[in-house]
Amino acid sequence: MKLASIDNGSPDGQLVVISKDTSQMCRVHGSAGTMAACLADWQSVLPVLQDISSALNNGTCEQAEPVAGARFLAPLPRTYQWLDGSLFMNHGHLMQKAFNLDPIEDADKYPLIYQGAGDAFTGCNDTIALYNPAHGVDFEGEFGVLTTDVPVGATPDEAMQAIKLVVQLNDISYRGLAPREMKTGFGFVQAKGETAFAPFAVTPDEFGDSWADGRIHLTLNITRNGEWFGSPSGSEMHFGFHELIAHAATTRPIKAGTVFGSGTVSNAKPEAGQACIAELRAKELIIQGKPQTPFLSDGETVHMVCRDKQDQPLFGEINQTVKGG
Amino acid sequence: MKLASIDNGSPDGQLVVISKDTSQMCRVHGSAGTMAACLADWQSVLPVLQDISSALNNGTCEQAEPVAGARFLAPLPRTYQWLDGSLFMNHGHLMQKAFNLDPIEDADKYPLIYQGAGDAFTGCNDTIALYNPAHGVDFEGEFGVLTTDVPVGATPDEAMQAIKLVVQLNDISYRGLAPREMKTGFGFVQAKGETAFAPFAVTPDEFGDSWADGRIHLTLNITRNGEWFGSPSGSEMHFGFHELIAHAATTRPIKAGTVFGSGTVSNAKPEAGQACIAELRAKELIIQGKPQTPFLSDGETVHMVCRDKQDQPLFGEINQTVKGG
Secondary structure: EEEEEEEEOOOEEEEEEEOOOOOOEEEOOHHHHHHHHHHHHHHHHHHHHHHHHHHHHOOOOOEEEEEEOOEEEOOOOOOOOOEOOOHHHHHHHHHHHHOOOOOOOOOOOOOOOOOOOOOEEEEEEEEEOOOHHOOOOEEEEEEEEEEEOOOOOHHHHHHHEEEEEEEEEEEEOOOHHHHHHHOOOEEOOOOOOEEEEOEEOHHHHHHHHHHEEEEEHHHHEEEOEEEEEEOOOOOOOOOOOOHHHHHHHOOOOOOOOEEOOOOOOOOOOOOOOOOOOOHHHHHEEEEEEEOOOOOOOOOOEEEEEEEEEOOOEEEEEEEEEEEEE | EEEEOOOOOOOOOOEEOOOOOOOHHHEHHHHHHHHHHHHHHHHHHHHHHHHHHHHHHHOOOOOOEOOOOOOOOOOOOOOEEEEEEEOHHHHHHHHHHHHHOOOOOOOOEEEOOEEOOOOOOOOOOOOEOOOOHOOEEOOOOEEEEEOOOOOOOOOHHHHHEEEEEEEEEEEEEOOHHHHHHHHHOOOOOEEEEEEEEEOOEOHHHHHHHHHHHEOOOOOOEEOOOOOOEOOEEHHOOOOHHHHHHHHHHHOOOOOOOOOEOOOOOOOHHHHEEOOOHHHHHHHHHHHOOOOOOOOOOOOOOEEEEEEOOOOOEEEEEEEEEEEOO
């Protein structure tokens, strides 16, 4: 099942169920009319959503509307907690090698994770704000999950049960501001922008064997200005999402509606390309002695899509234009 | 004017206006019935709140109820963004000296700040959860502010206009988990627990000259198990809240309902004591060669209060008991 939020003028949007072929949608009415409400009361709401989904798919949904023309927000337009991992070891290794950094201690034992701002996620076609070109604006193609409540001290297996929806996202990062913030040890505040999401949040059962061990075993395809930039696979995540969630739940309960991110998808084999500019620049620095590829500037476009085995976009598509500067 | 949220079974609580003598309160009805809604629409709601406040104070409020017996939540029980500073340089200096750390570069030029979890603030009398004594559970007495919208690129003066309410809080910290997380550069996730708030959020005009330069010029009085622990003043904040907010707004707009914290209140003069255990342990380490004072354990109590010049508790009182372990 695919869920999405369409713009109805309110910050949380209107929850809709999307048909399997993504041509039709149906609004969810009443108290479960937002994604946040739906995650907070998942067990009760799920049968309602499934009924709508079945009706949409067999053509009996009387309130069906065409998807074409709808303005999609992020599936969950804002949340009280957004925790983003950095779970692809290849990304960290490249950064350390390029910038001659000490390896992060125990990065293979404890998932790297930062607390992000969940107050204003953006939609799949929203512009990427370029407030200042000196900030080094970059994209980061990621997978993510939305959870229900997770009790403190949950095991990874228990955490797995709380993963209700999988999402695809673009974590906007200001590379010029990150090194100073990392050196403080306090993490990213200025260095992270408005995170954009592909339109559809998808239940794990839709993935078949492409969802296993808390990982998405599919490639994320990135183009920049229409040219191929990378197609790394989610398989190389060093920790599964369930392990990331259990890590965060060590000292506090996780509330329904929390979003967890994978970090930029990154593979060891060079032909996979990359899902962020910083990683390509690191490779250039290592091989050619200096970075060649510039960060984003006004008017550039970024496209991200993850296709299933039938070549259909699983989460819809992210298609953003950079504006400003 | 003082505002608070009382428990009505919902996560956001019921907004109430508190009388000047804090004996009476009045529920705010309709769409402004939560603190979040009130901050999102401050200009329209403010006159309504002021009318209620006047009626409460001159004894003409027909819907007045006694404050005694009400269960207070945090004034804003949850928020989409919680940004906590570390703005008292003395705290950083002591930590660096005690643990032989390199000074944080440019800490006097850029405010130190981390992104916290705003999903579950706790009330003034809620227990401090001790999940694992090895985590080194500590309190941090702080001041904070609640804001309305702040546009990206706002100056400190513009940011000052967005400060609508001042709060007092206890930022629960797990000292045993912080060093590993700081070393990653990604900031605190496991190392921060559930932040507790004194019951009343107070408009800046209530402070007279005790609110100036974006700082609270009053002492925060801390006792542990009934014994004096510290009474440092908010005056020594190296940056004002308006500067902290402008720093955060450099690369993204700040949404109404964002909470900013001062970091643990800390003064250079030893007789001020301290607002967290870690700082006392650092002093002991410097002077006596090793820390003497243990972190919190089951059954201990922490009390925090800030009194105005008439010796009245400005924000009410934080009075928490540690439970678990």
